[in-house]
Amino acid sequence: MMRTKMNHHAILMALFLLQVVAFSNSAPLSTNSRWLVDSVTGKRVKLACVNWPSHLEPMIAEGLDKKPINDIIQKISENGFNCVRFTWPTYMFTRPEYGNLRVSESLDKYNLSAAKAGIAKNNPQILSLTVVELHKTVVGELGKNKVMVVLDNHVSLPTWCCAGNDGNGFFGDAYFDPKEWLQGLAAVATAYKGFPQVVGMSLRNELRGGRQNEPDWYKYMQEGSNTIHAQNPDLLVIVSGLYTDTNLGYLRSKAFEINFTNKLVFEAHWYTFGIPDKAWSDQTNNLCATVTKRARDNYLFLTSAKNSFPVFISEFGIDERGLSVADSRYITCFLAAVAEFDVDWALWSLQGSYILRQGKLNLDESYGILDINWDRLRNPAFVSRLQIVQQINQDFTSKKPTYYKMFHPLSGQCVQIVKNEIVLANCNNASRWDQHQDDSPIKLEGTAECLSVDGDGAAPHVSEDCSSKWKIVSSSGLHLAAQDGKGEYLCLEVNASDSRIVTKKCLCVGNDLSNLRTCADNPQSQWFKLVPANV
Ligand SMILES: *[C@@H]1O[C@H](CO)[C@@H](O)[C@H](O)[C@H]1NC(C)=O
Numbered sequence: 001m002m003r004t005k006m007n008h009h010a011i012l013m014a015l016f017l018l019q020v021v022a023f024s025n026s027a028p029l030s031t032n033s034r035w036l037v038d039s040v041t042g043k044r045v046k047l048a049c050v051n052w053p054s055h056l057e058p059m060i061a062e063g064l065d066k067k068p069i070n071d072i073i074q075k076i077s078e079n080g081f082n083c084v085r086f087t088w089p090t091y092m093f094t095r096p097e098y099g100n101l102r103v104s105e106s107l108d109k110y111n112l113s114a115a116k117a118g119i120a121k122n123n124p125q126i127l128s129l130t131v132v133e134l135h136k137t138v139v140g141e142l143g144k145n146k147v148m149v150v151l152d153n154h155v156s157l158p159t160w161c162c163a164g165n166d167g168n169g170f171f172g173d174a175y176f177d178p179k180e181w182l183q184g185l186a187a188v189a190t191a192y193k194g195f196p197q198v199v200g201m202s203l204r205n206e207l208r209g210g211r212q213n214e215p216d217w218y219k220y221m222q223e224g225s226n227t228i229h230a231q232n233p234d235l236l237v238i239v240s241g242l243y244t245d246t247n248l249g250y251l252r253s254k255a256f257e258i259n260f261t262n263k264l265v266f267e268a269h270w271y272t273f274g275i276p277d278k279a280w281s282d283q284t285n286n287l288c289a290t291v292t293k294r295a296r297d298n299y300l301f302l303t304s305a306k307n308s309f310p311v312f313i314s315e316f317g318i319d320e321r322g323l324s325v326a327d328s329r330y331i332t333c334f335l336a337a338v339a340e341f342d343v344d345w346a347l348w349s350l351q352g353s354y355i356l357r358q359g360k361l362n363l364d365e366s367y368g369i370l371d372i373n374w375d376r377l378r379n380p381a382f383v384s385r386l387q388i389v390q391q392i393n394q395d396f397t398s399k400k401p402t403y404y405k406m407f408h409p410l411s412g413q414c415v416q417i418v419k420n421e422i423v424l425a426n427c428n429n430a431s432r433w434d435q436h437q438d439d440s441p442i443k444l445e446g447t448a449e450c451l452s453v454d455g456d457g458a459a460p461h462v463s464e465d466c467s468s469k470w471k472i473v474s475s476s477g478l479h480l481a482a483q484d485g486k487g488e489y490l491c492l493e494v495n496a497s498d499s500r501i502v503t504k505k506c507l508c509v510g511n512d513l514s515n516l517r518t519c520a521d522n523p524q525s526q527w528f529k530l531v532p533a534n535v
């Protein structure tokens with residue numbers, strides 16, 4: 001508390017702080033039950049992040065060889081991301097021989113002459129910075145552009161992540177000394193004091209490998225959490241689970257014990273690695289049911305537990321060339337779940353290329369939203385499907401009643417009634433629906449009008465006829481159906497060729513999860529999710 005008369009120094013300090021606040025996006029964040037909030041106003045803040053790696057051998061944020069830093073940041077913002085999950089390797093902040101390397105020296109060390117020429121052209125001012133100074137410069141520029149930052153300890157030894165046996169997987173592995181890791185967390189938490197755009201730190205990416213076990217997880221993750229908080233109490237402390245960040249189910253039986261409150265967030269990764277194309281094409285609907293249930297059981301349950309916490313899906317993503325059946329079906333299923341839970345998230349990933357990854361120069365990243373030259377979006381249709389999850393749909397502070405947006409995850413659009421026509425439109429402008437329980441009419445909020453079935457192949461319509469009762473008829477929870485005049489269930493569907501909404505015979509419905517029935521049809525066009533919203 002400052003009770004003395006302000007001296008000149010204090011006034012300058014105050015002016016400096018004002019500037020810092022002016023360019024920051026928000027006050028420190030904290031948690032209120034399962035939600036992230038601005039700690040001053042109490043208003044909900046949602047992290048809609050994209051990952052940006054800076055943890056590979058050169059320790060240089062990817063893309064600075066391709067475009068000026070502010071061009072890259074502008075692309076992040078203009079595509080609807082308000083946040084970056086920015087990675088760092090432990091050694092960069094614990095070992096001077098890593099952290100004190102200048103950008104030019106680090107490039108020379110690996111003979112990266114083309115990248116060096118690219119940086120000299122696009123970002124010449126960074127060549128003489130140390131890699132730590134560069135890390136802070138990137139975070140500083142993100143802040144000036146009102147982009148929030150989550151700092152993610154991705155590996156210890158700077159390198160590509162994450163093989164089970166790469167020495168970076170778990171406490172005690174070849175490069176993963178727990179003491180040094182704690183030192184690194186403390187160093188980063190301290191280095192980023194006074195950077196209000198840095199809203200949180202992730203303790204460690206994708207713990208894994210033969211050494212992983214729950215007792216060590218509790219021991220070190222609790223200690224790491226306390227360490228970050230002790231150094232920088234403004235930060236959210238973001239804790240990842242075992243098995244490459246796919247499981248936090250053990251928190252049901254043993255609580256996570258830390259010495260602070262209102263800052264703890266859990267994170268998880270949700271990809272479809274290991275599930276072959278054939279499984280997805282044979283069983284799209286039941287597989288979606290299975291992976292969604294797994295996500296609920298492993299981590300989404302934390303958002304509705306008695307003692308609830310925010311869950312940050314800090315990695316998910318697909319090969320944006322659209323070559324994988326598994327990816328294209330998983331992501332549709334994923335978007336429905338994430339829209340429903342309205343959790344915070346970070347897409348993998350921003351980078352169209354890597355300066356050096358796994359020994360290869362200028363490696364293309366097919367999961368990157370940007371192309372290899374960082375010029376334009378690799379797949380604009382994919383990014384546009386993220387729009388509903390980039391919005392806040394549920395504001396827990398709002399007194400307004402909940403309604404539903406009828407979300408079609410395959411297109412990324414929502415159902416809208418325009419002059420009695422039923423169409424797909426931007427989810428910002430979705431029609432508001434009421435449905436009090438399953439198997440009951442779906443009403444347009446604030447009217448006496450309901451959605452009703454007209455017949456196979458016909459468009460459903462909205463009128464005062466409220467006799468159609470809509471029911472979820474499949475294991476995935478994503479088929480909305482009502483009976484036609486003959487008593488047969490017809491499902492909402494979007495016709496892929498003309499984008500019209502019709503009702504058709506339901507594809508691949510059936511609830512028997514234990515006996516995954518093969519269904520060669522692709523039901524994705526029939527997937528709709530009633531997403532709760534009140535904003
Ligand atoms: C870089 O090039 C020099 C000279 O050609 C060579 O001796 C060295 O092994 C190279 N270093 C790496 C990391 O490729």
Ligand SMILES: *[C@@H]1O[C@H](CO)[C@@H](O)[C@H](O)[C@H]1NC(C)=O
Nearest residue numbers: 223225226227230258259260
């Ligand atoms: C919490 O734990 C950290 C790390 O062990 C310690 O430095 C700090 O003093 C503790 N804080 C409180 C309030 O007990």
Ligand SMILES: *[C@@H]1O[C@H](CO)[C@@H](O)[C@H](O)[C@H]1NC(C)=O
Nearest residue numbers: 416417418419425426428429
């Ligand atoms: C939203 O929908 C209404 C009709 O329901 C329409 O008049 C308006 O132009 C739409 N706005 C946008 C931004 O699409």
Ligand SMILES: *[C@@H]1O[C@H](CO)[C@@H](O)[C@H](O)[C@H]1NC(C)=O
Nearest residue numbers: 457495496497498499502504
């Ligand atoms: C989709 O729309 C086109 C064009 O209106 C029509 O020819 C086709 O039969 C429709 N497909 C289905 C499955 O209803």
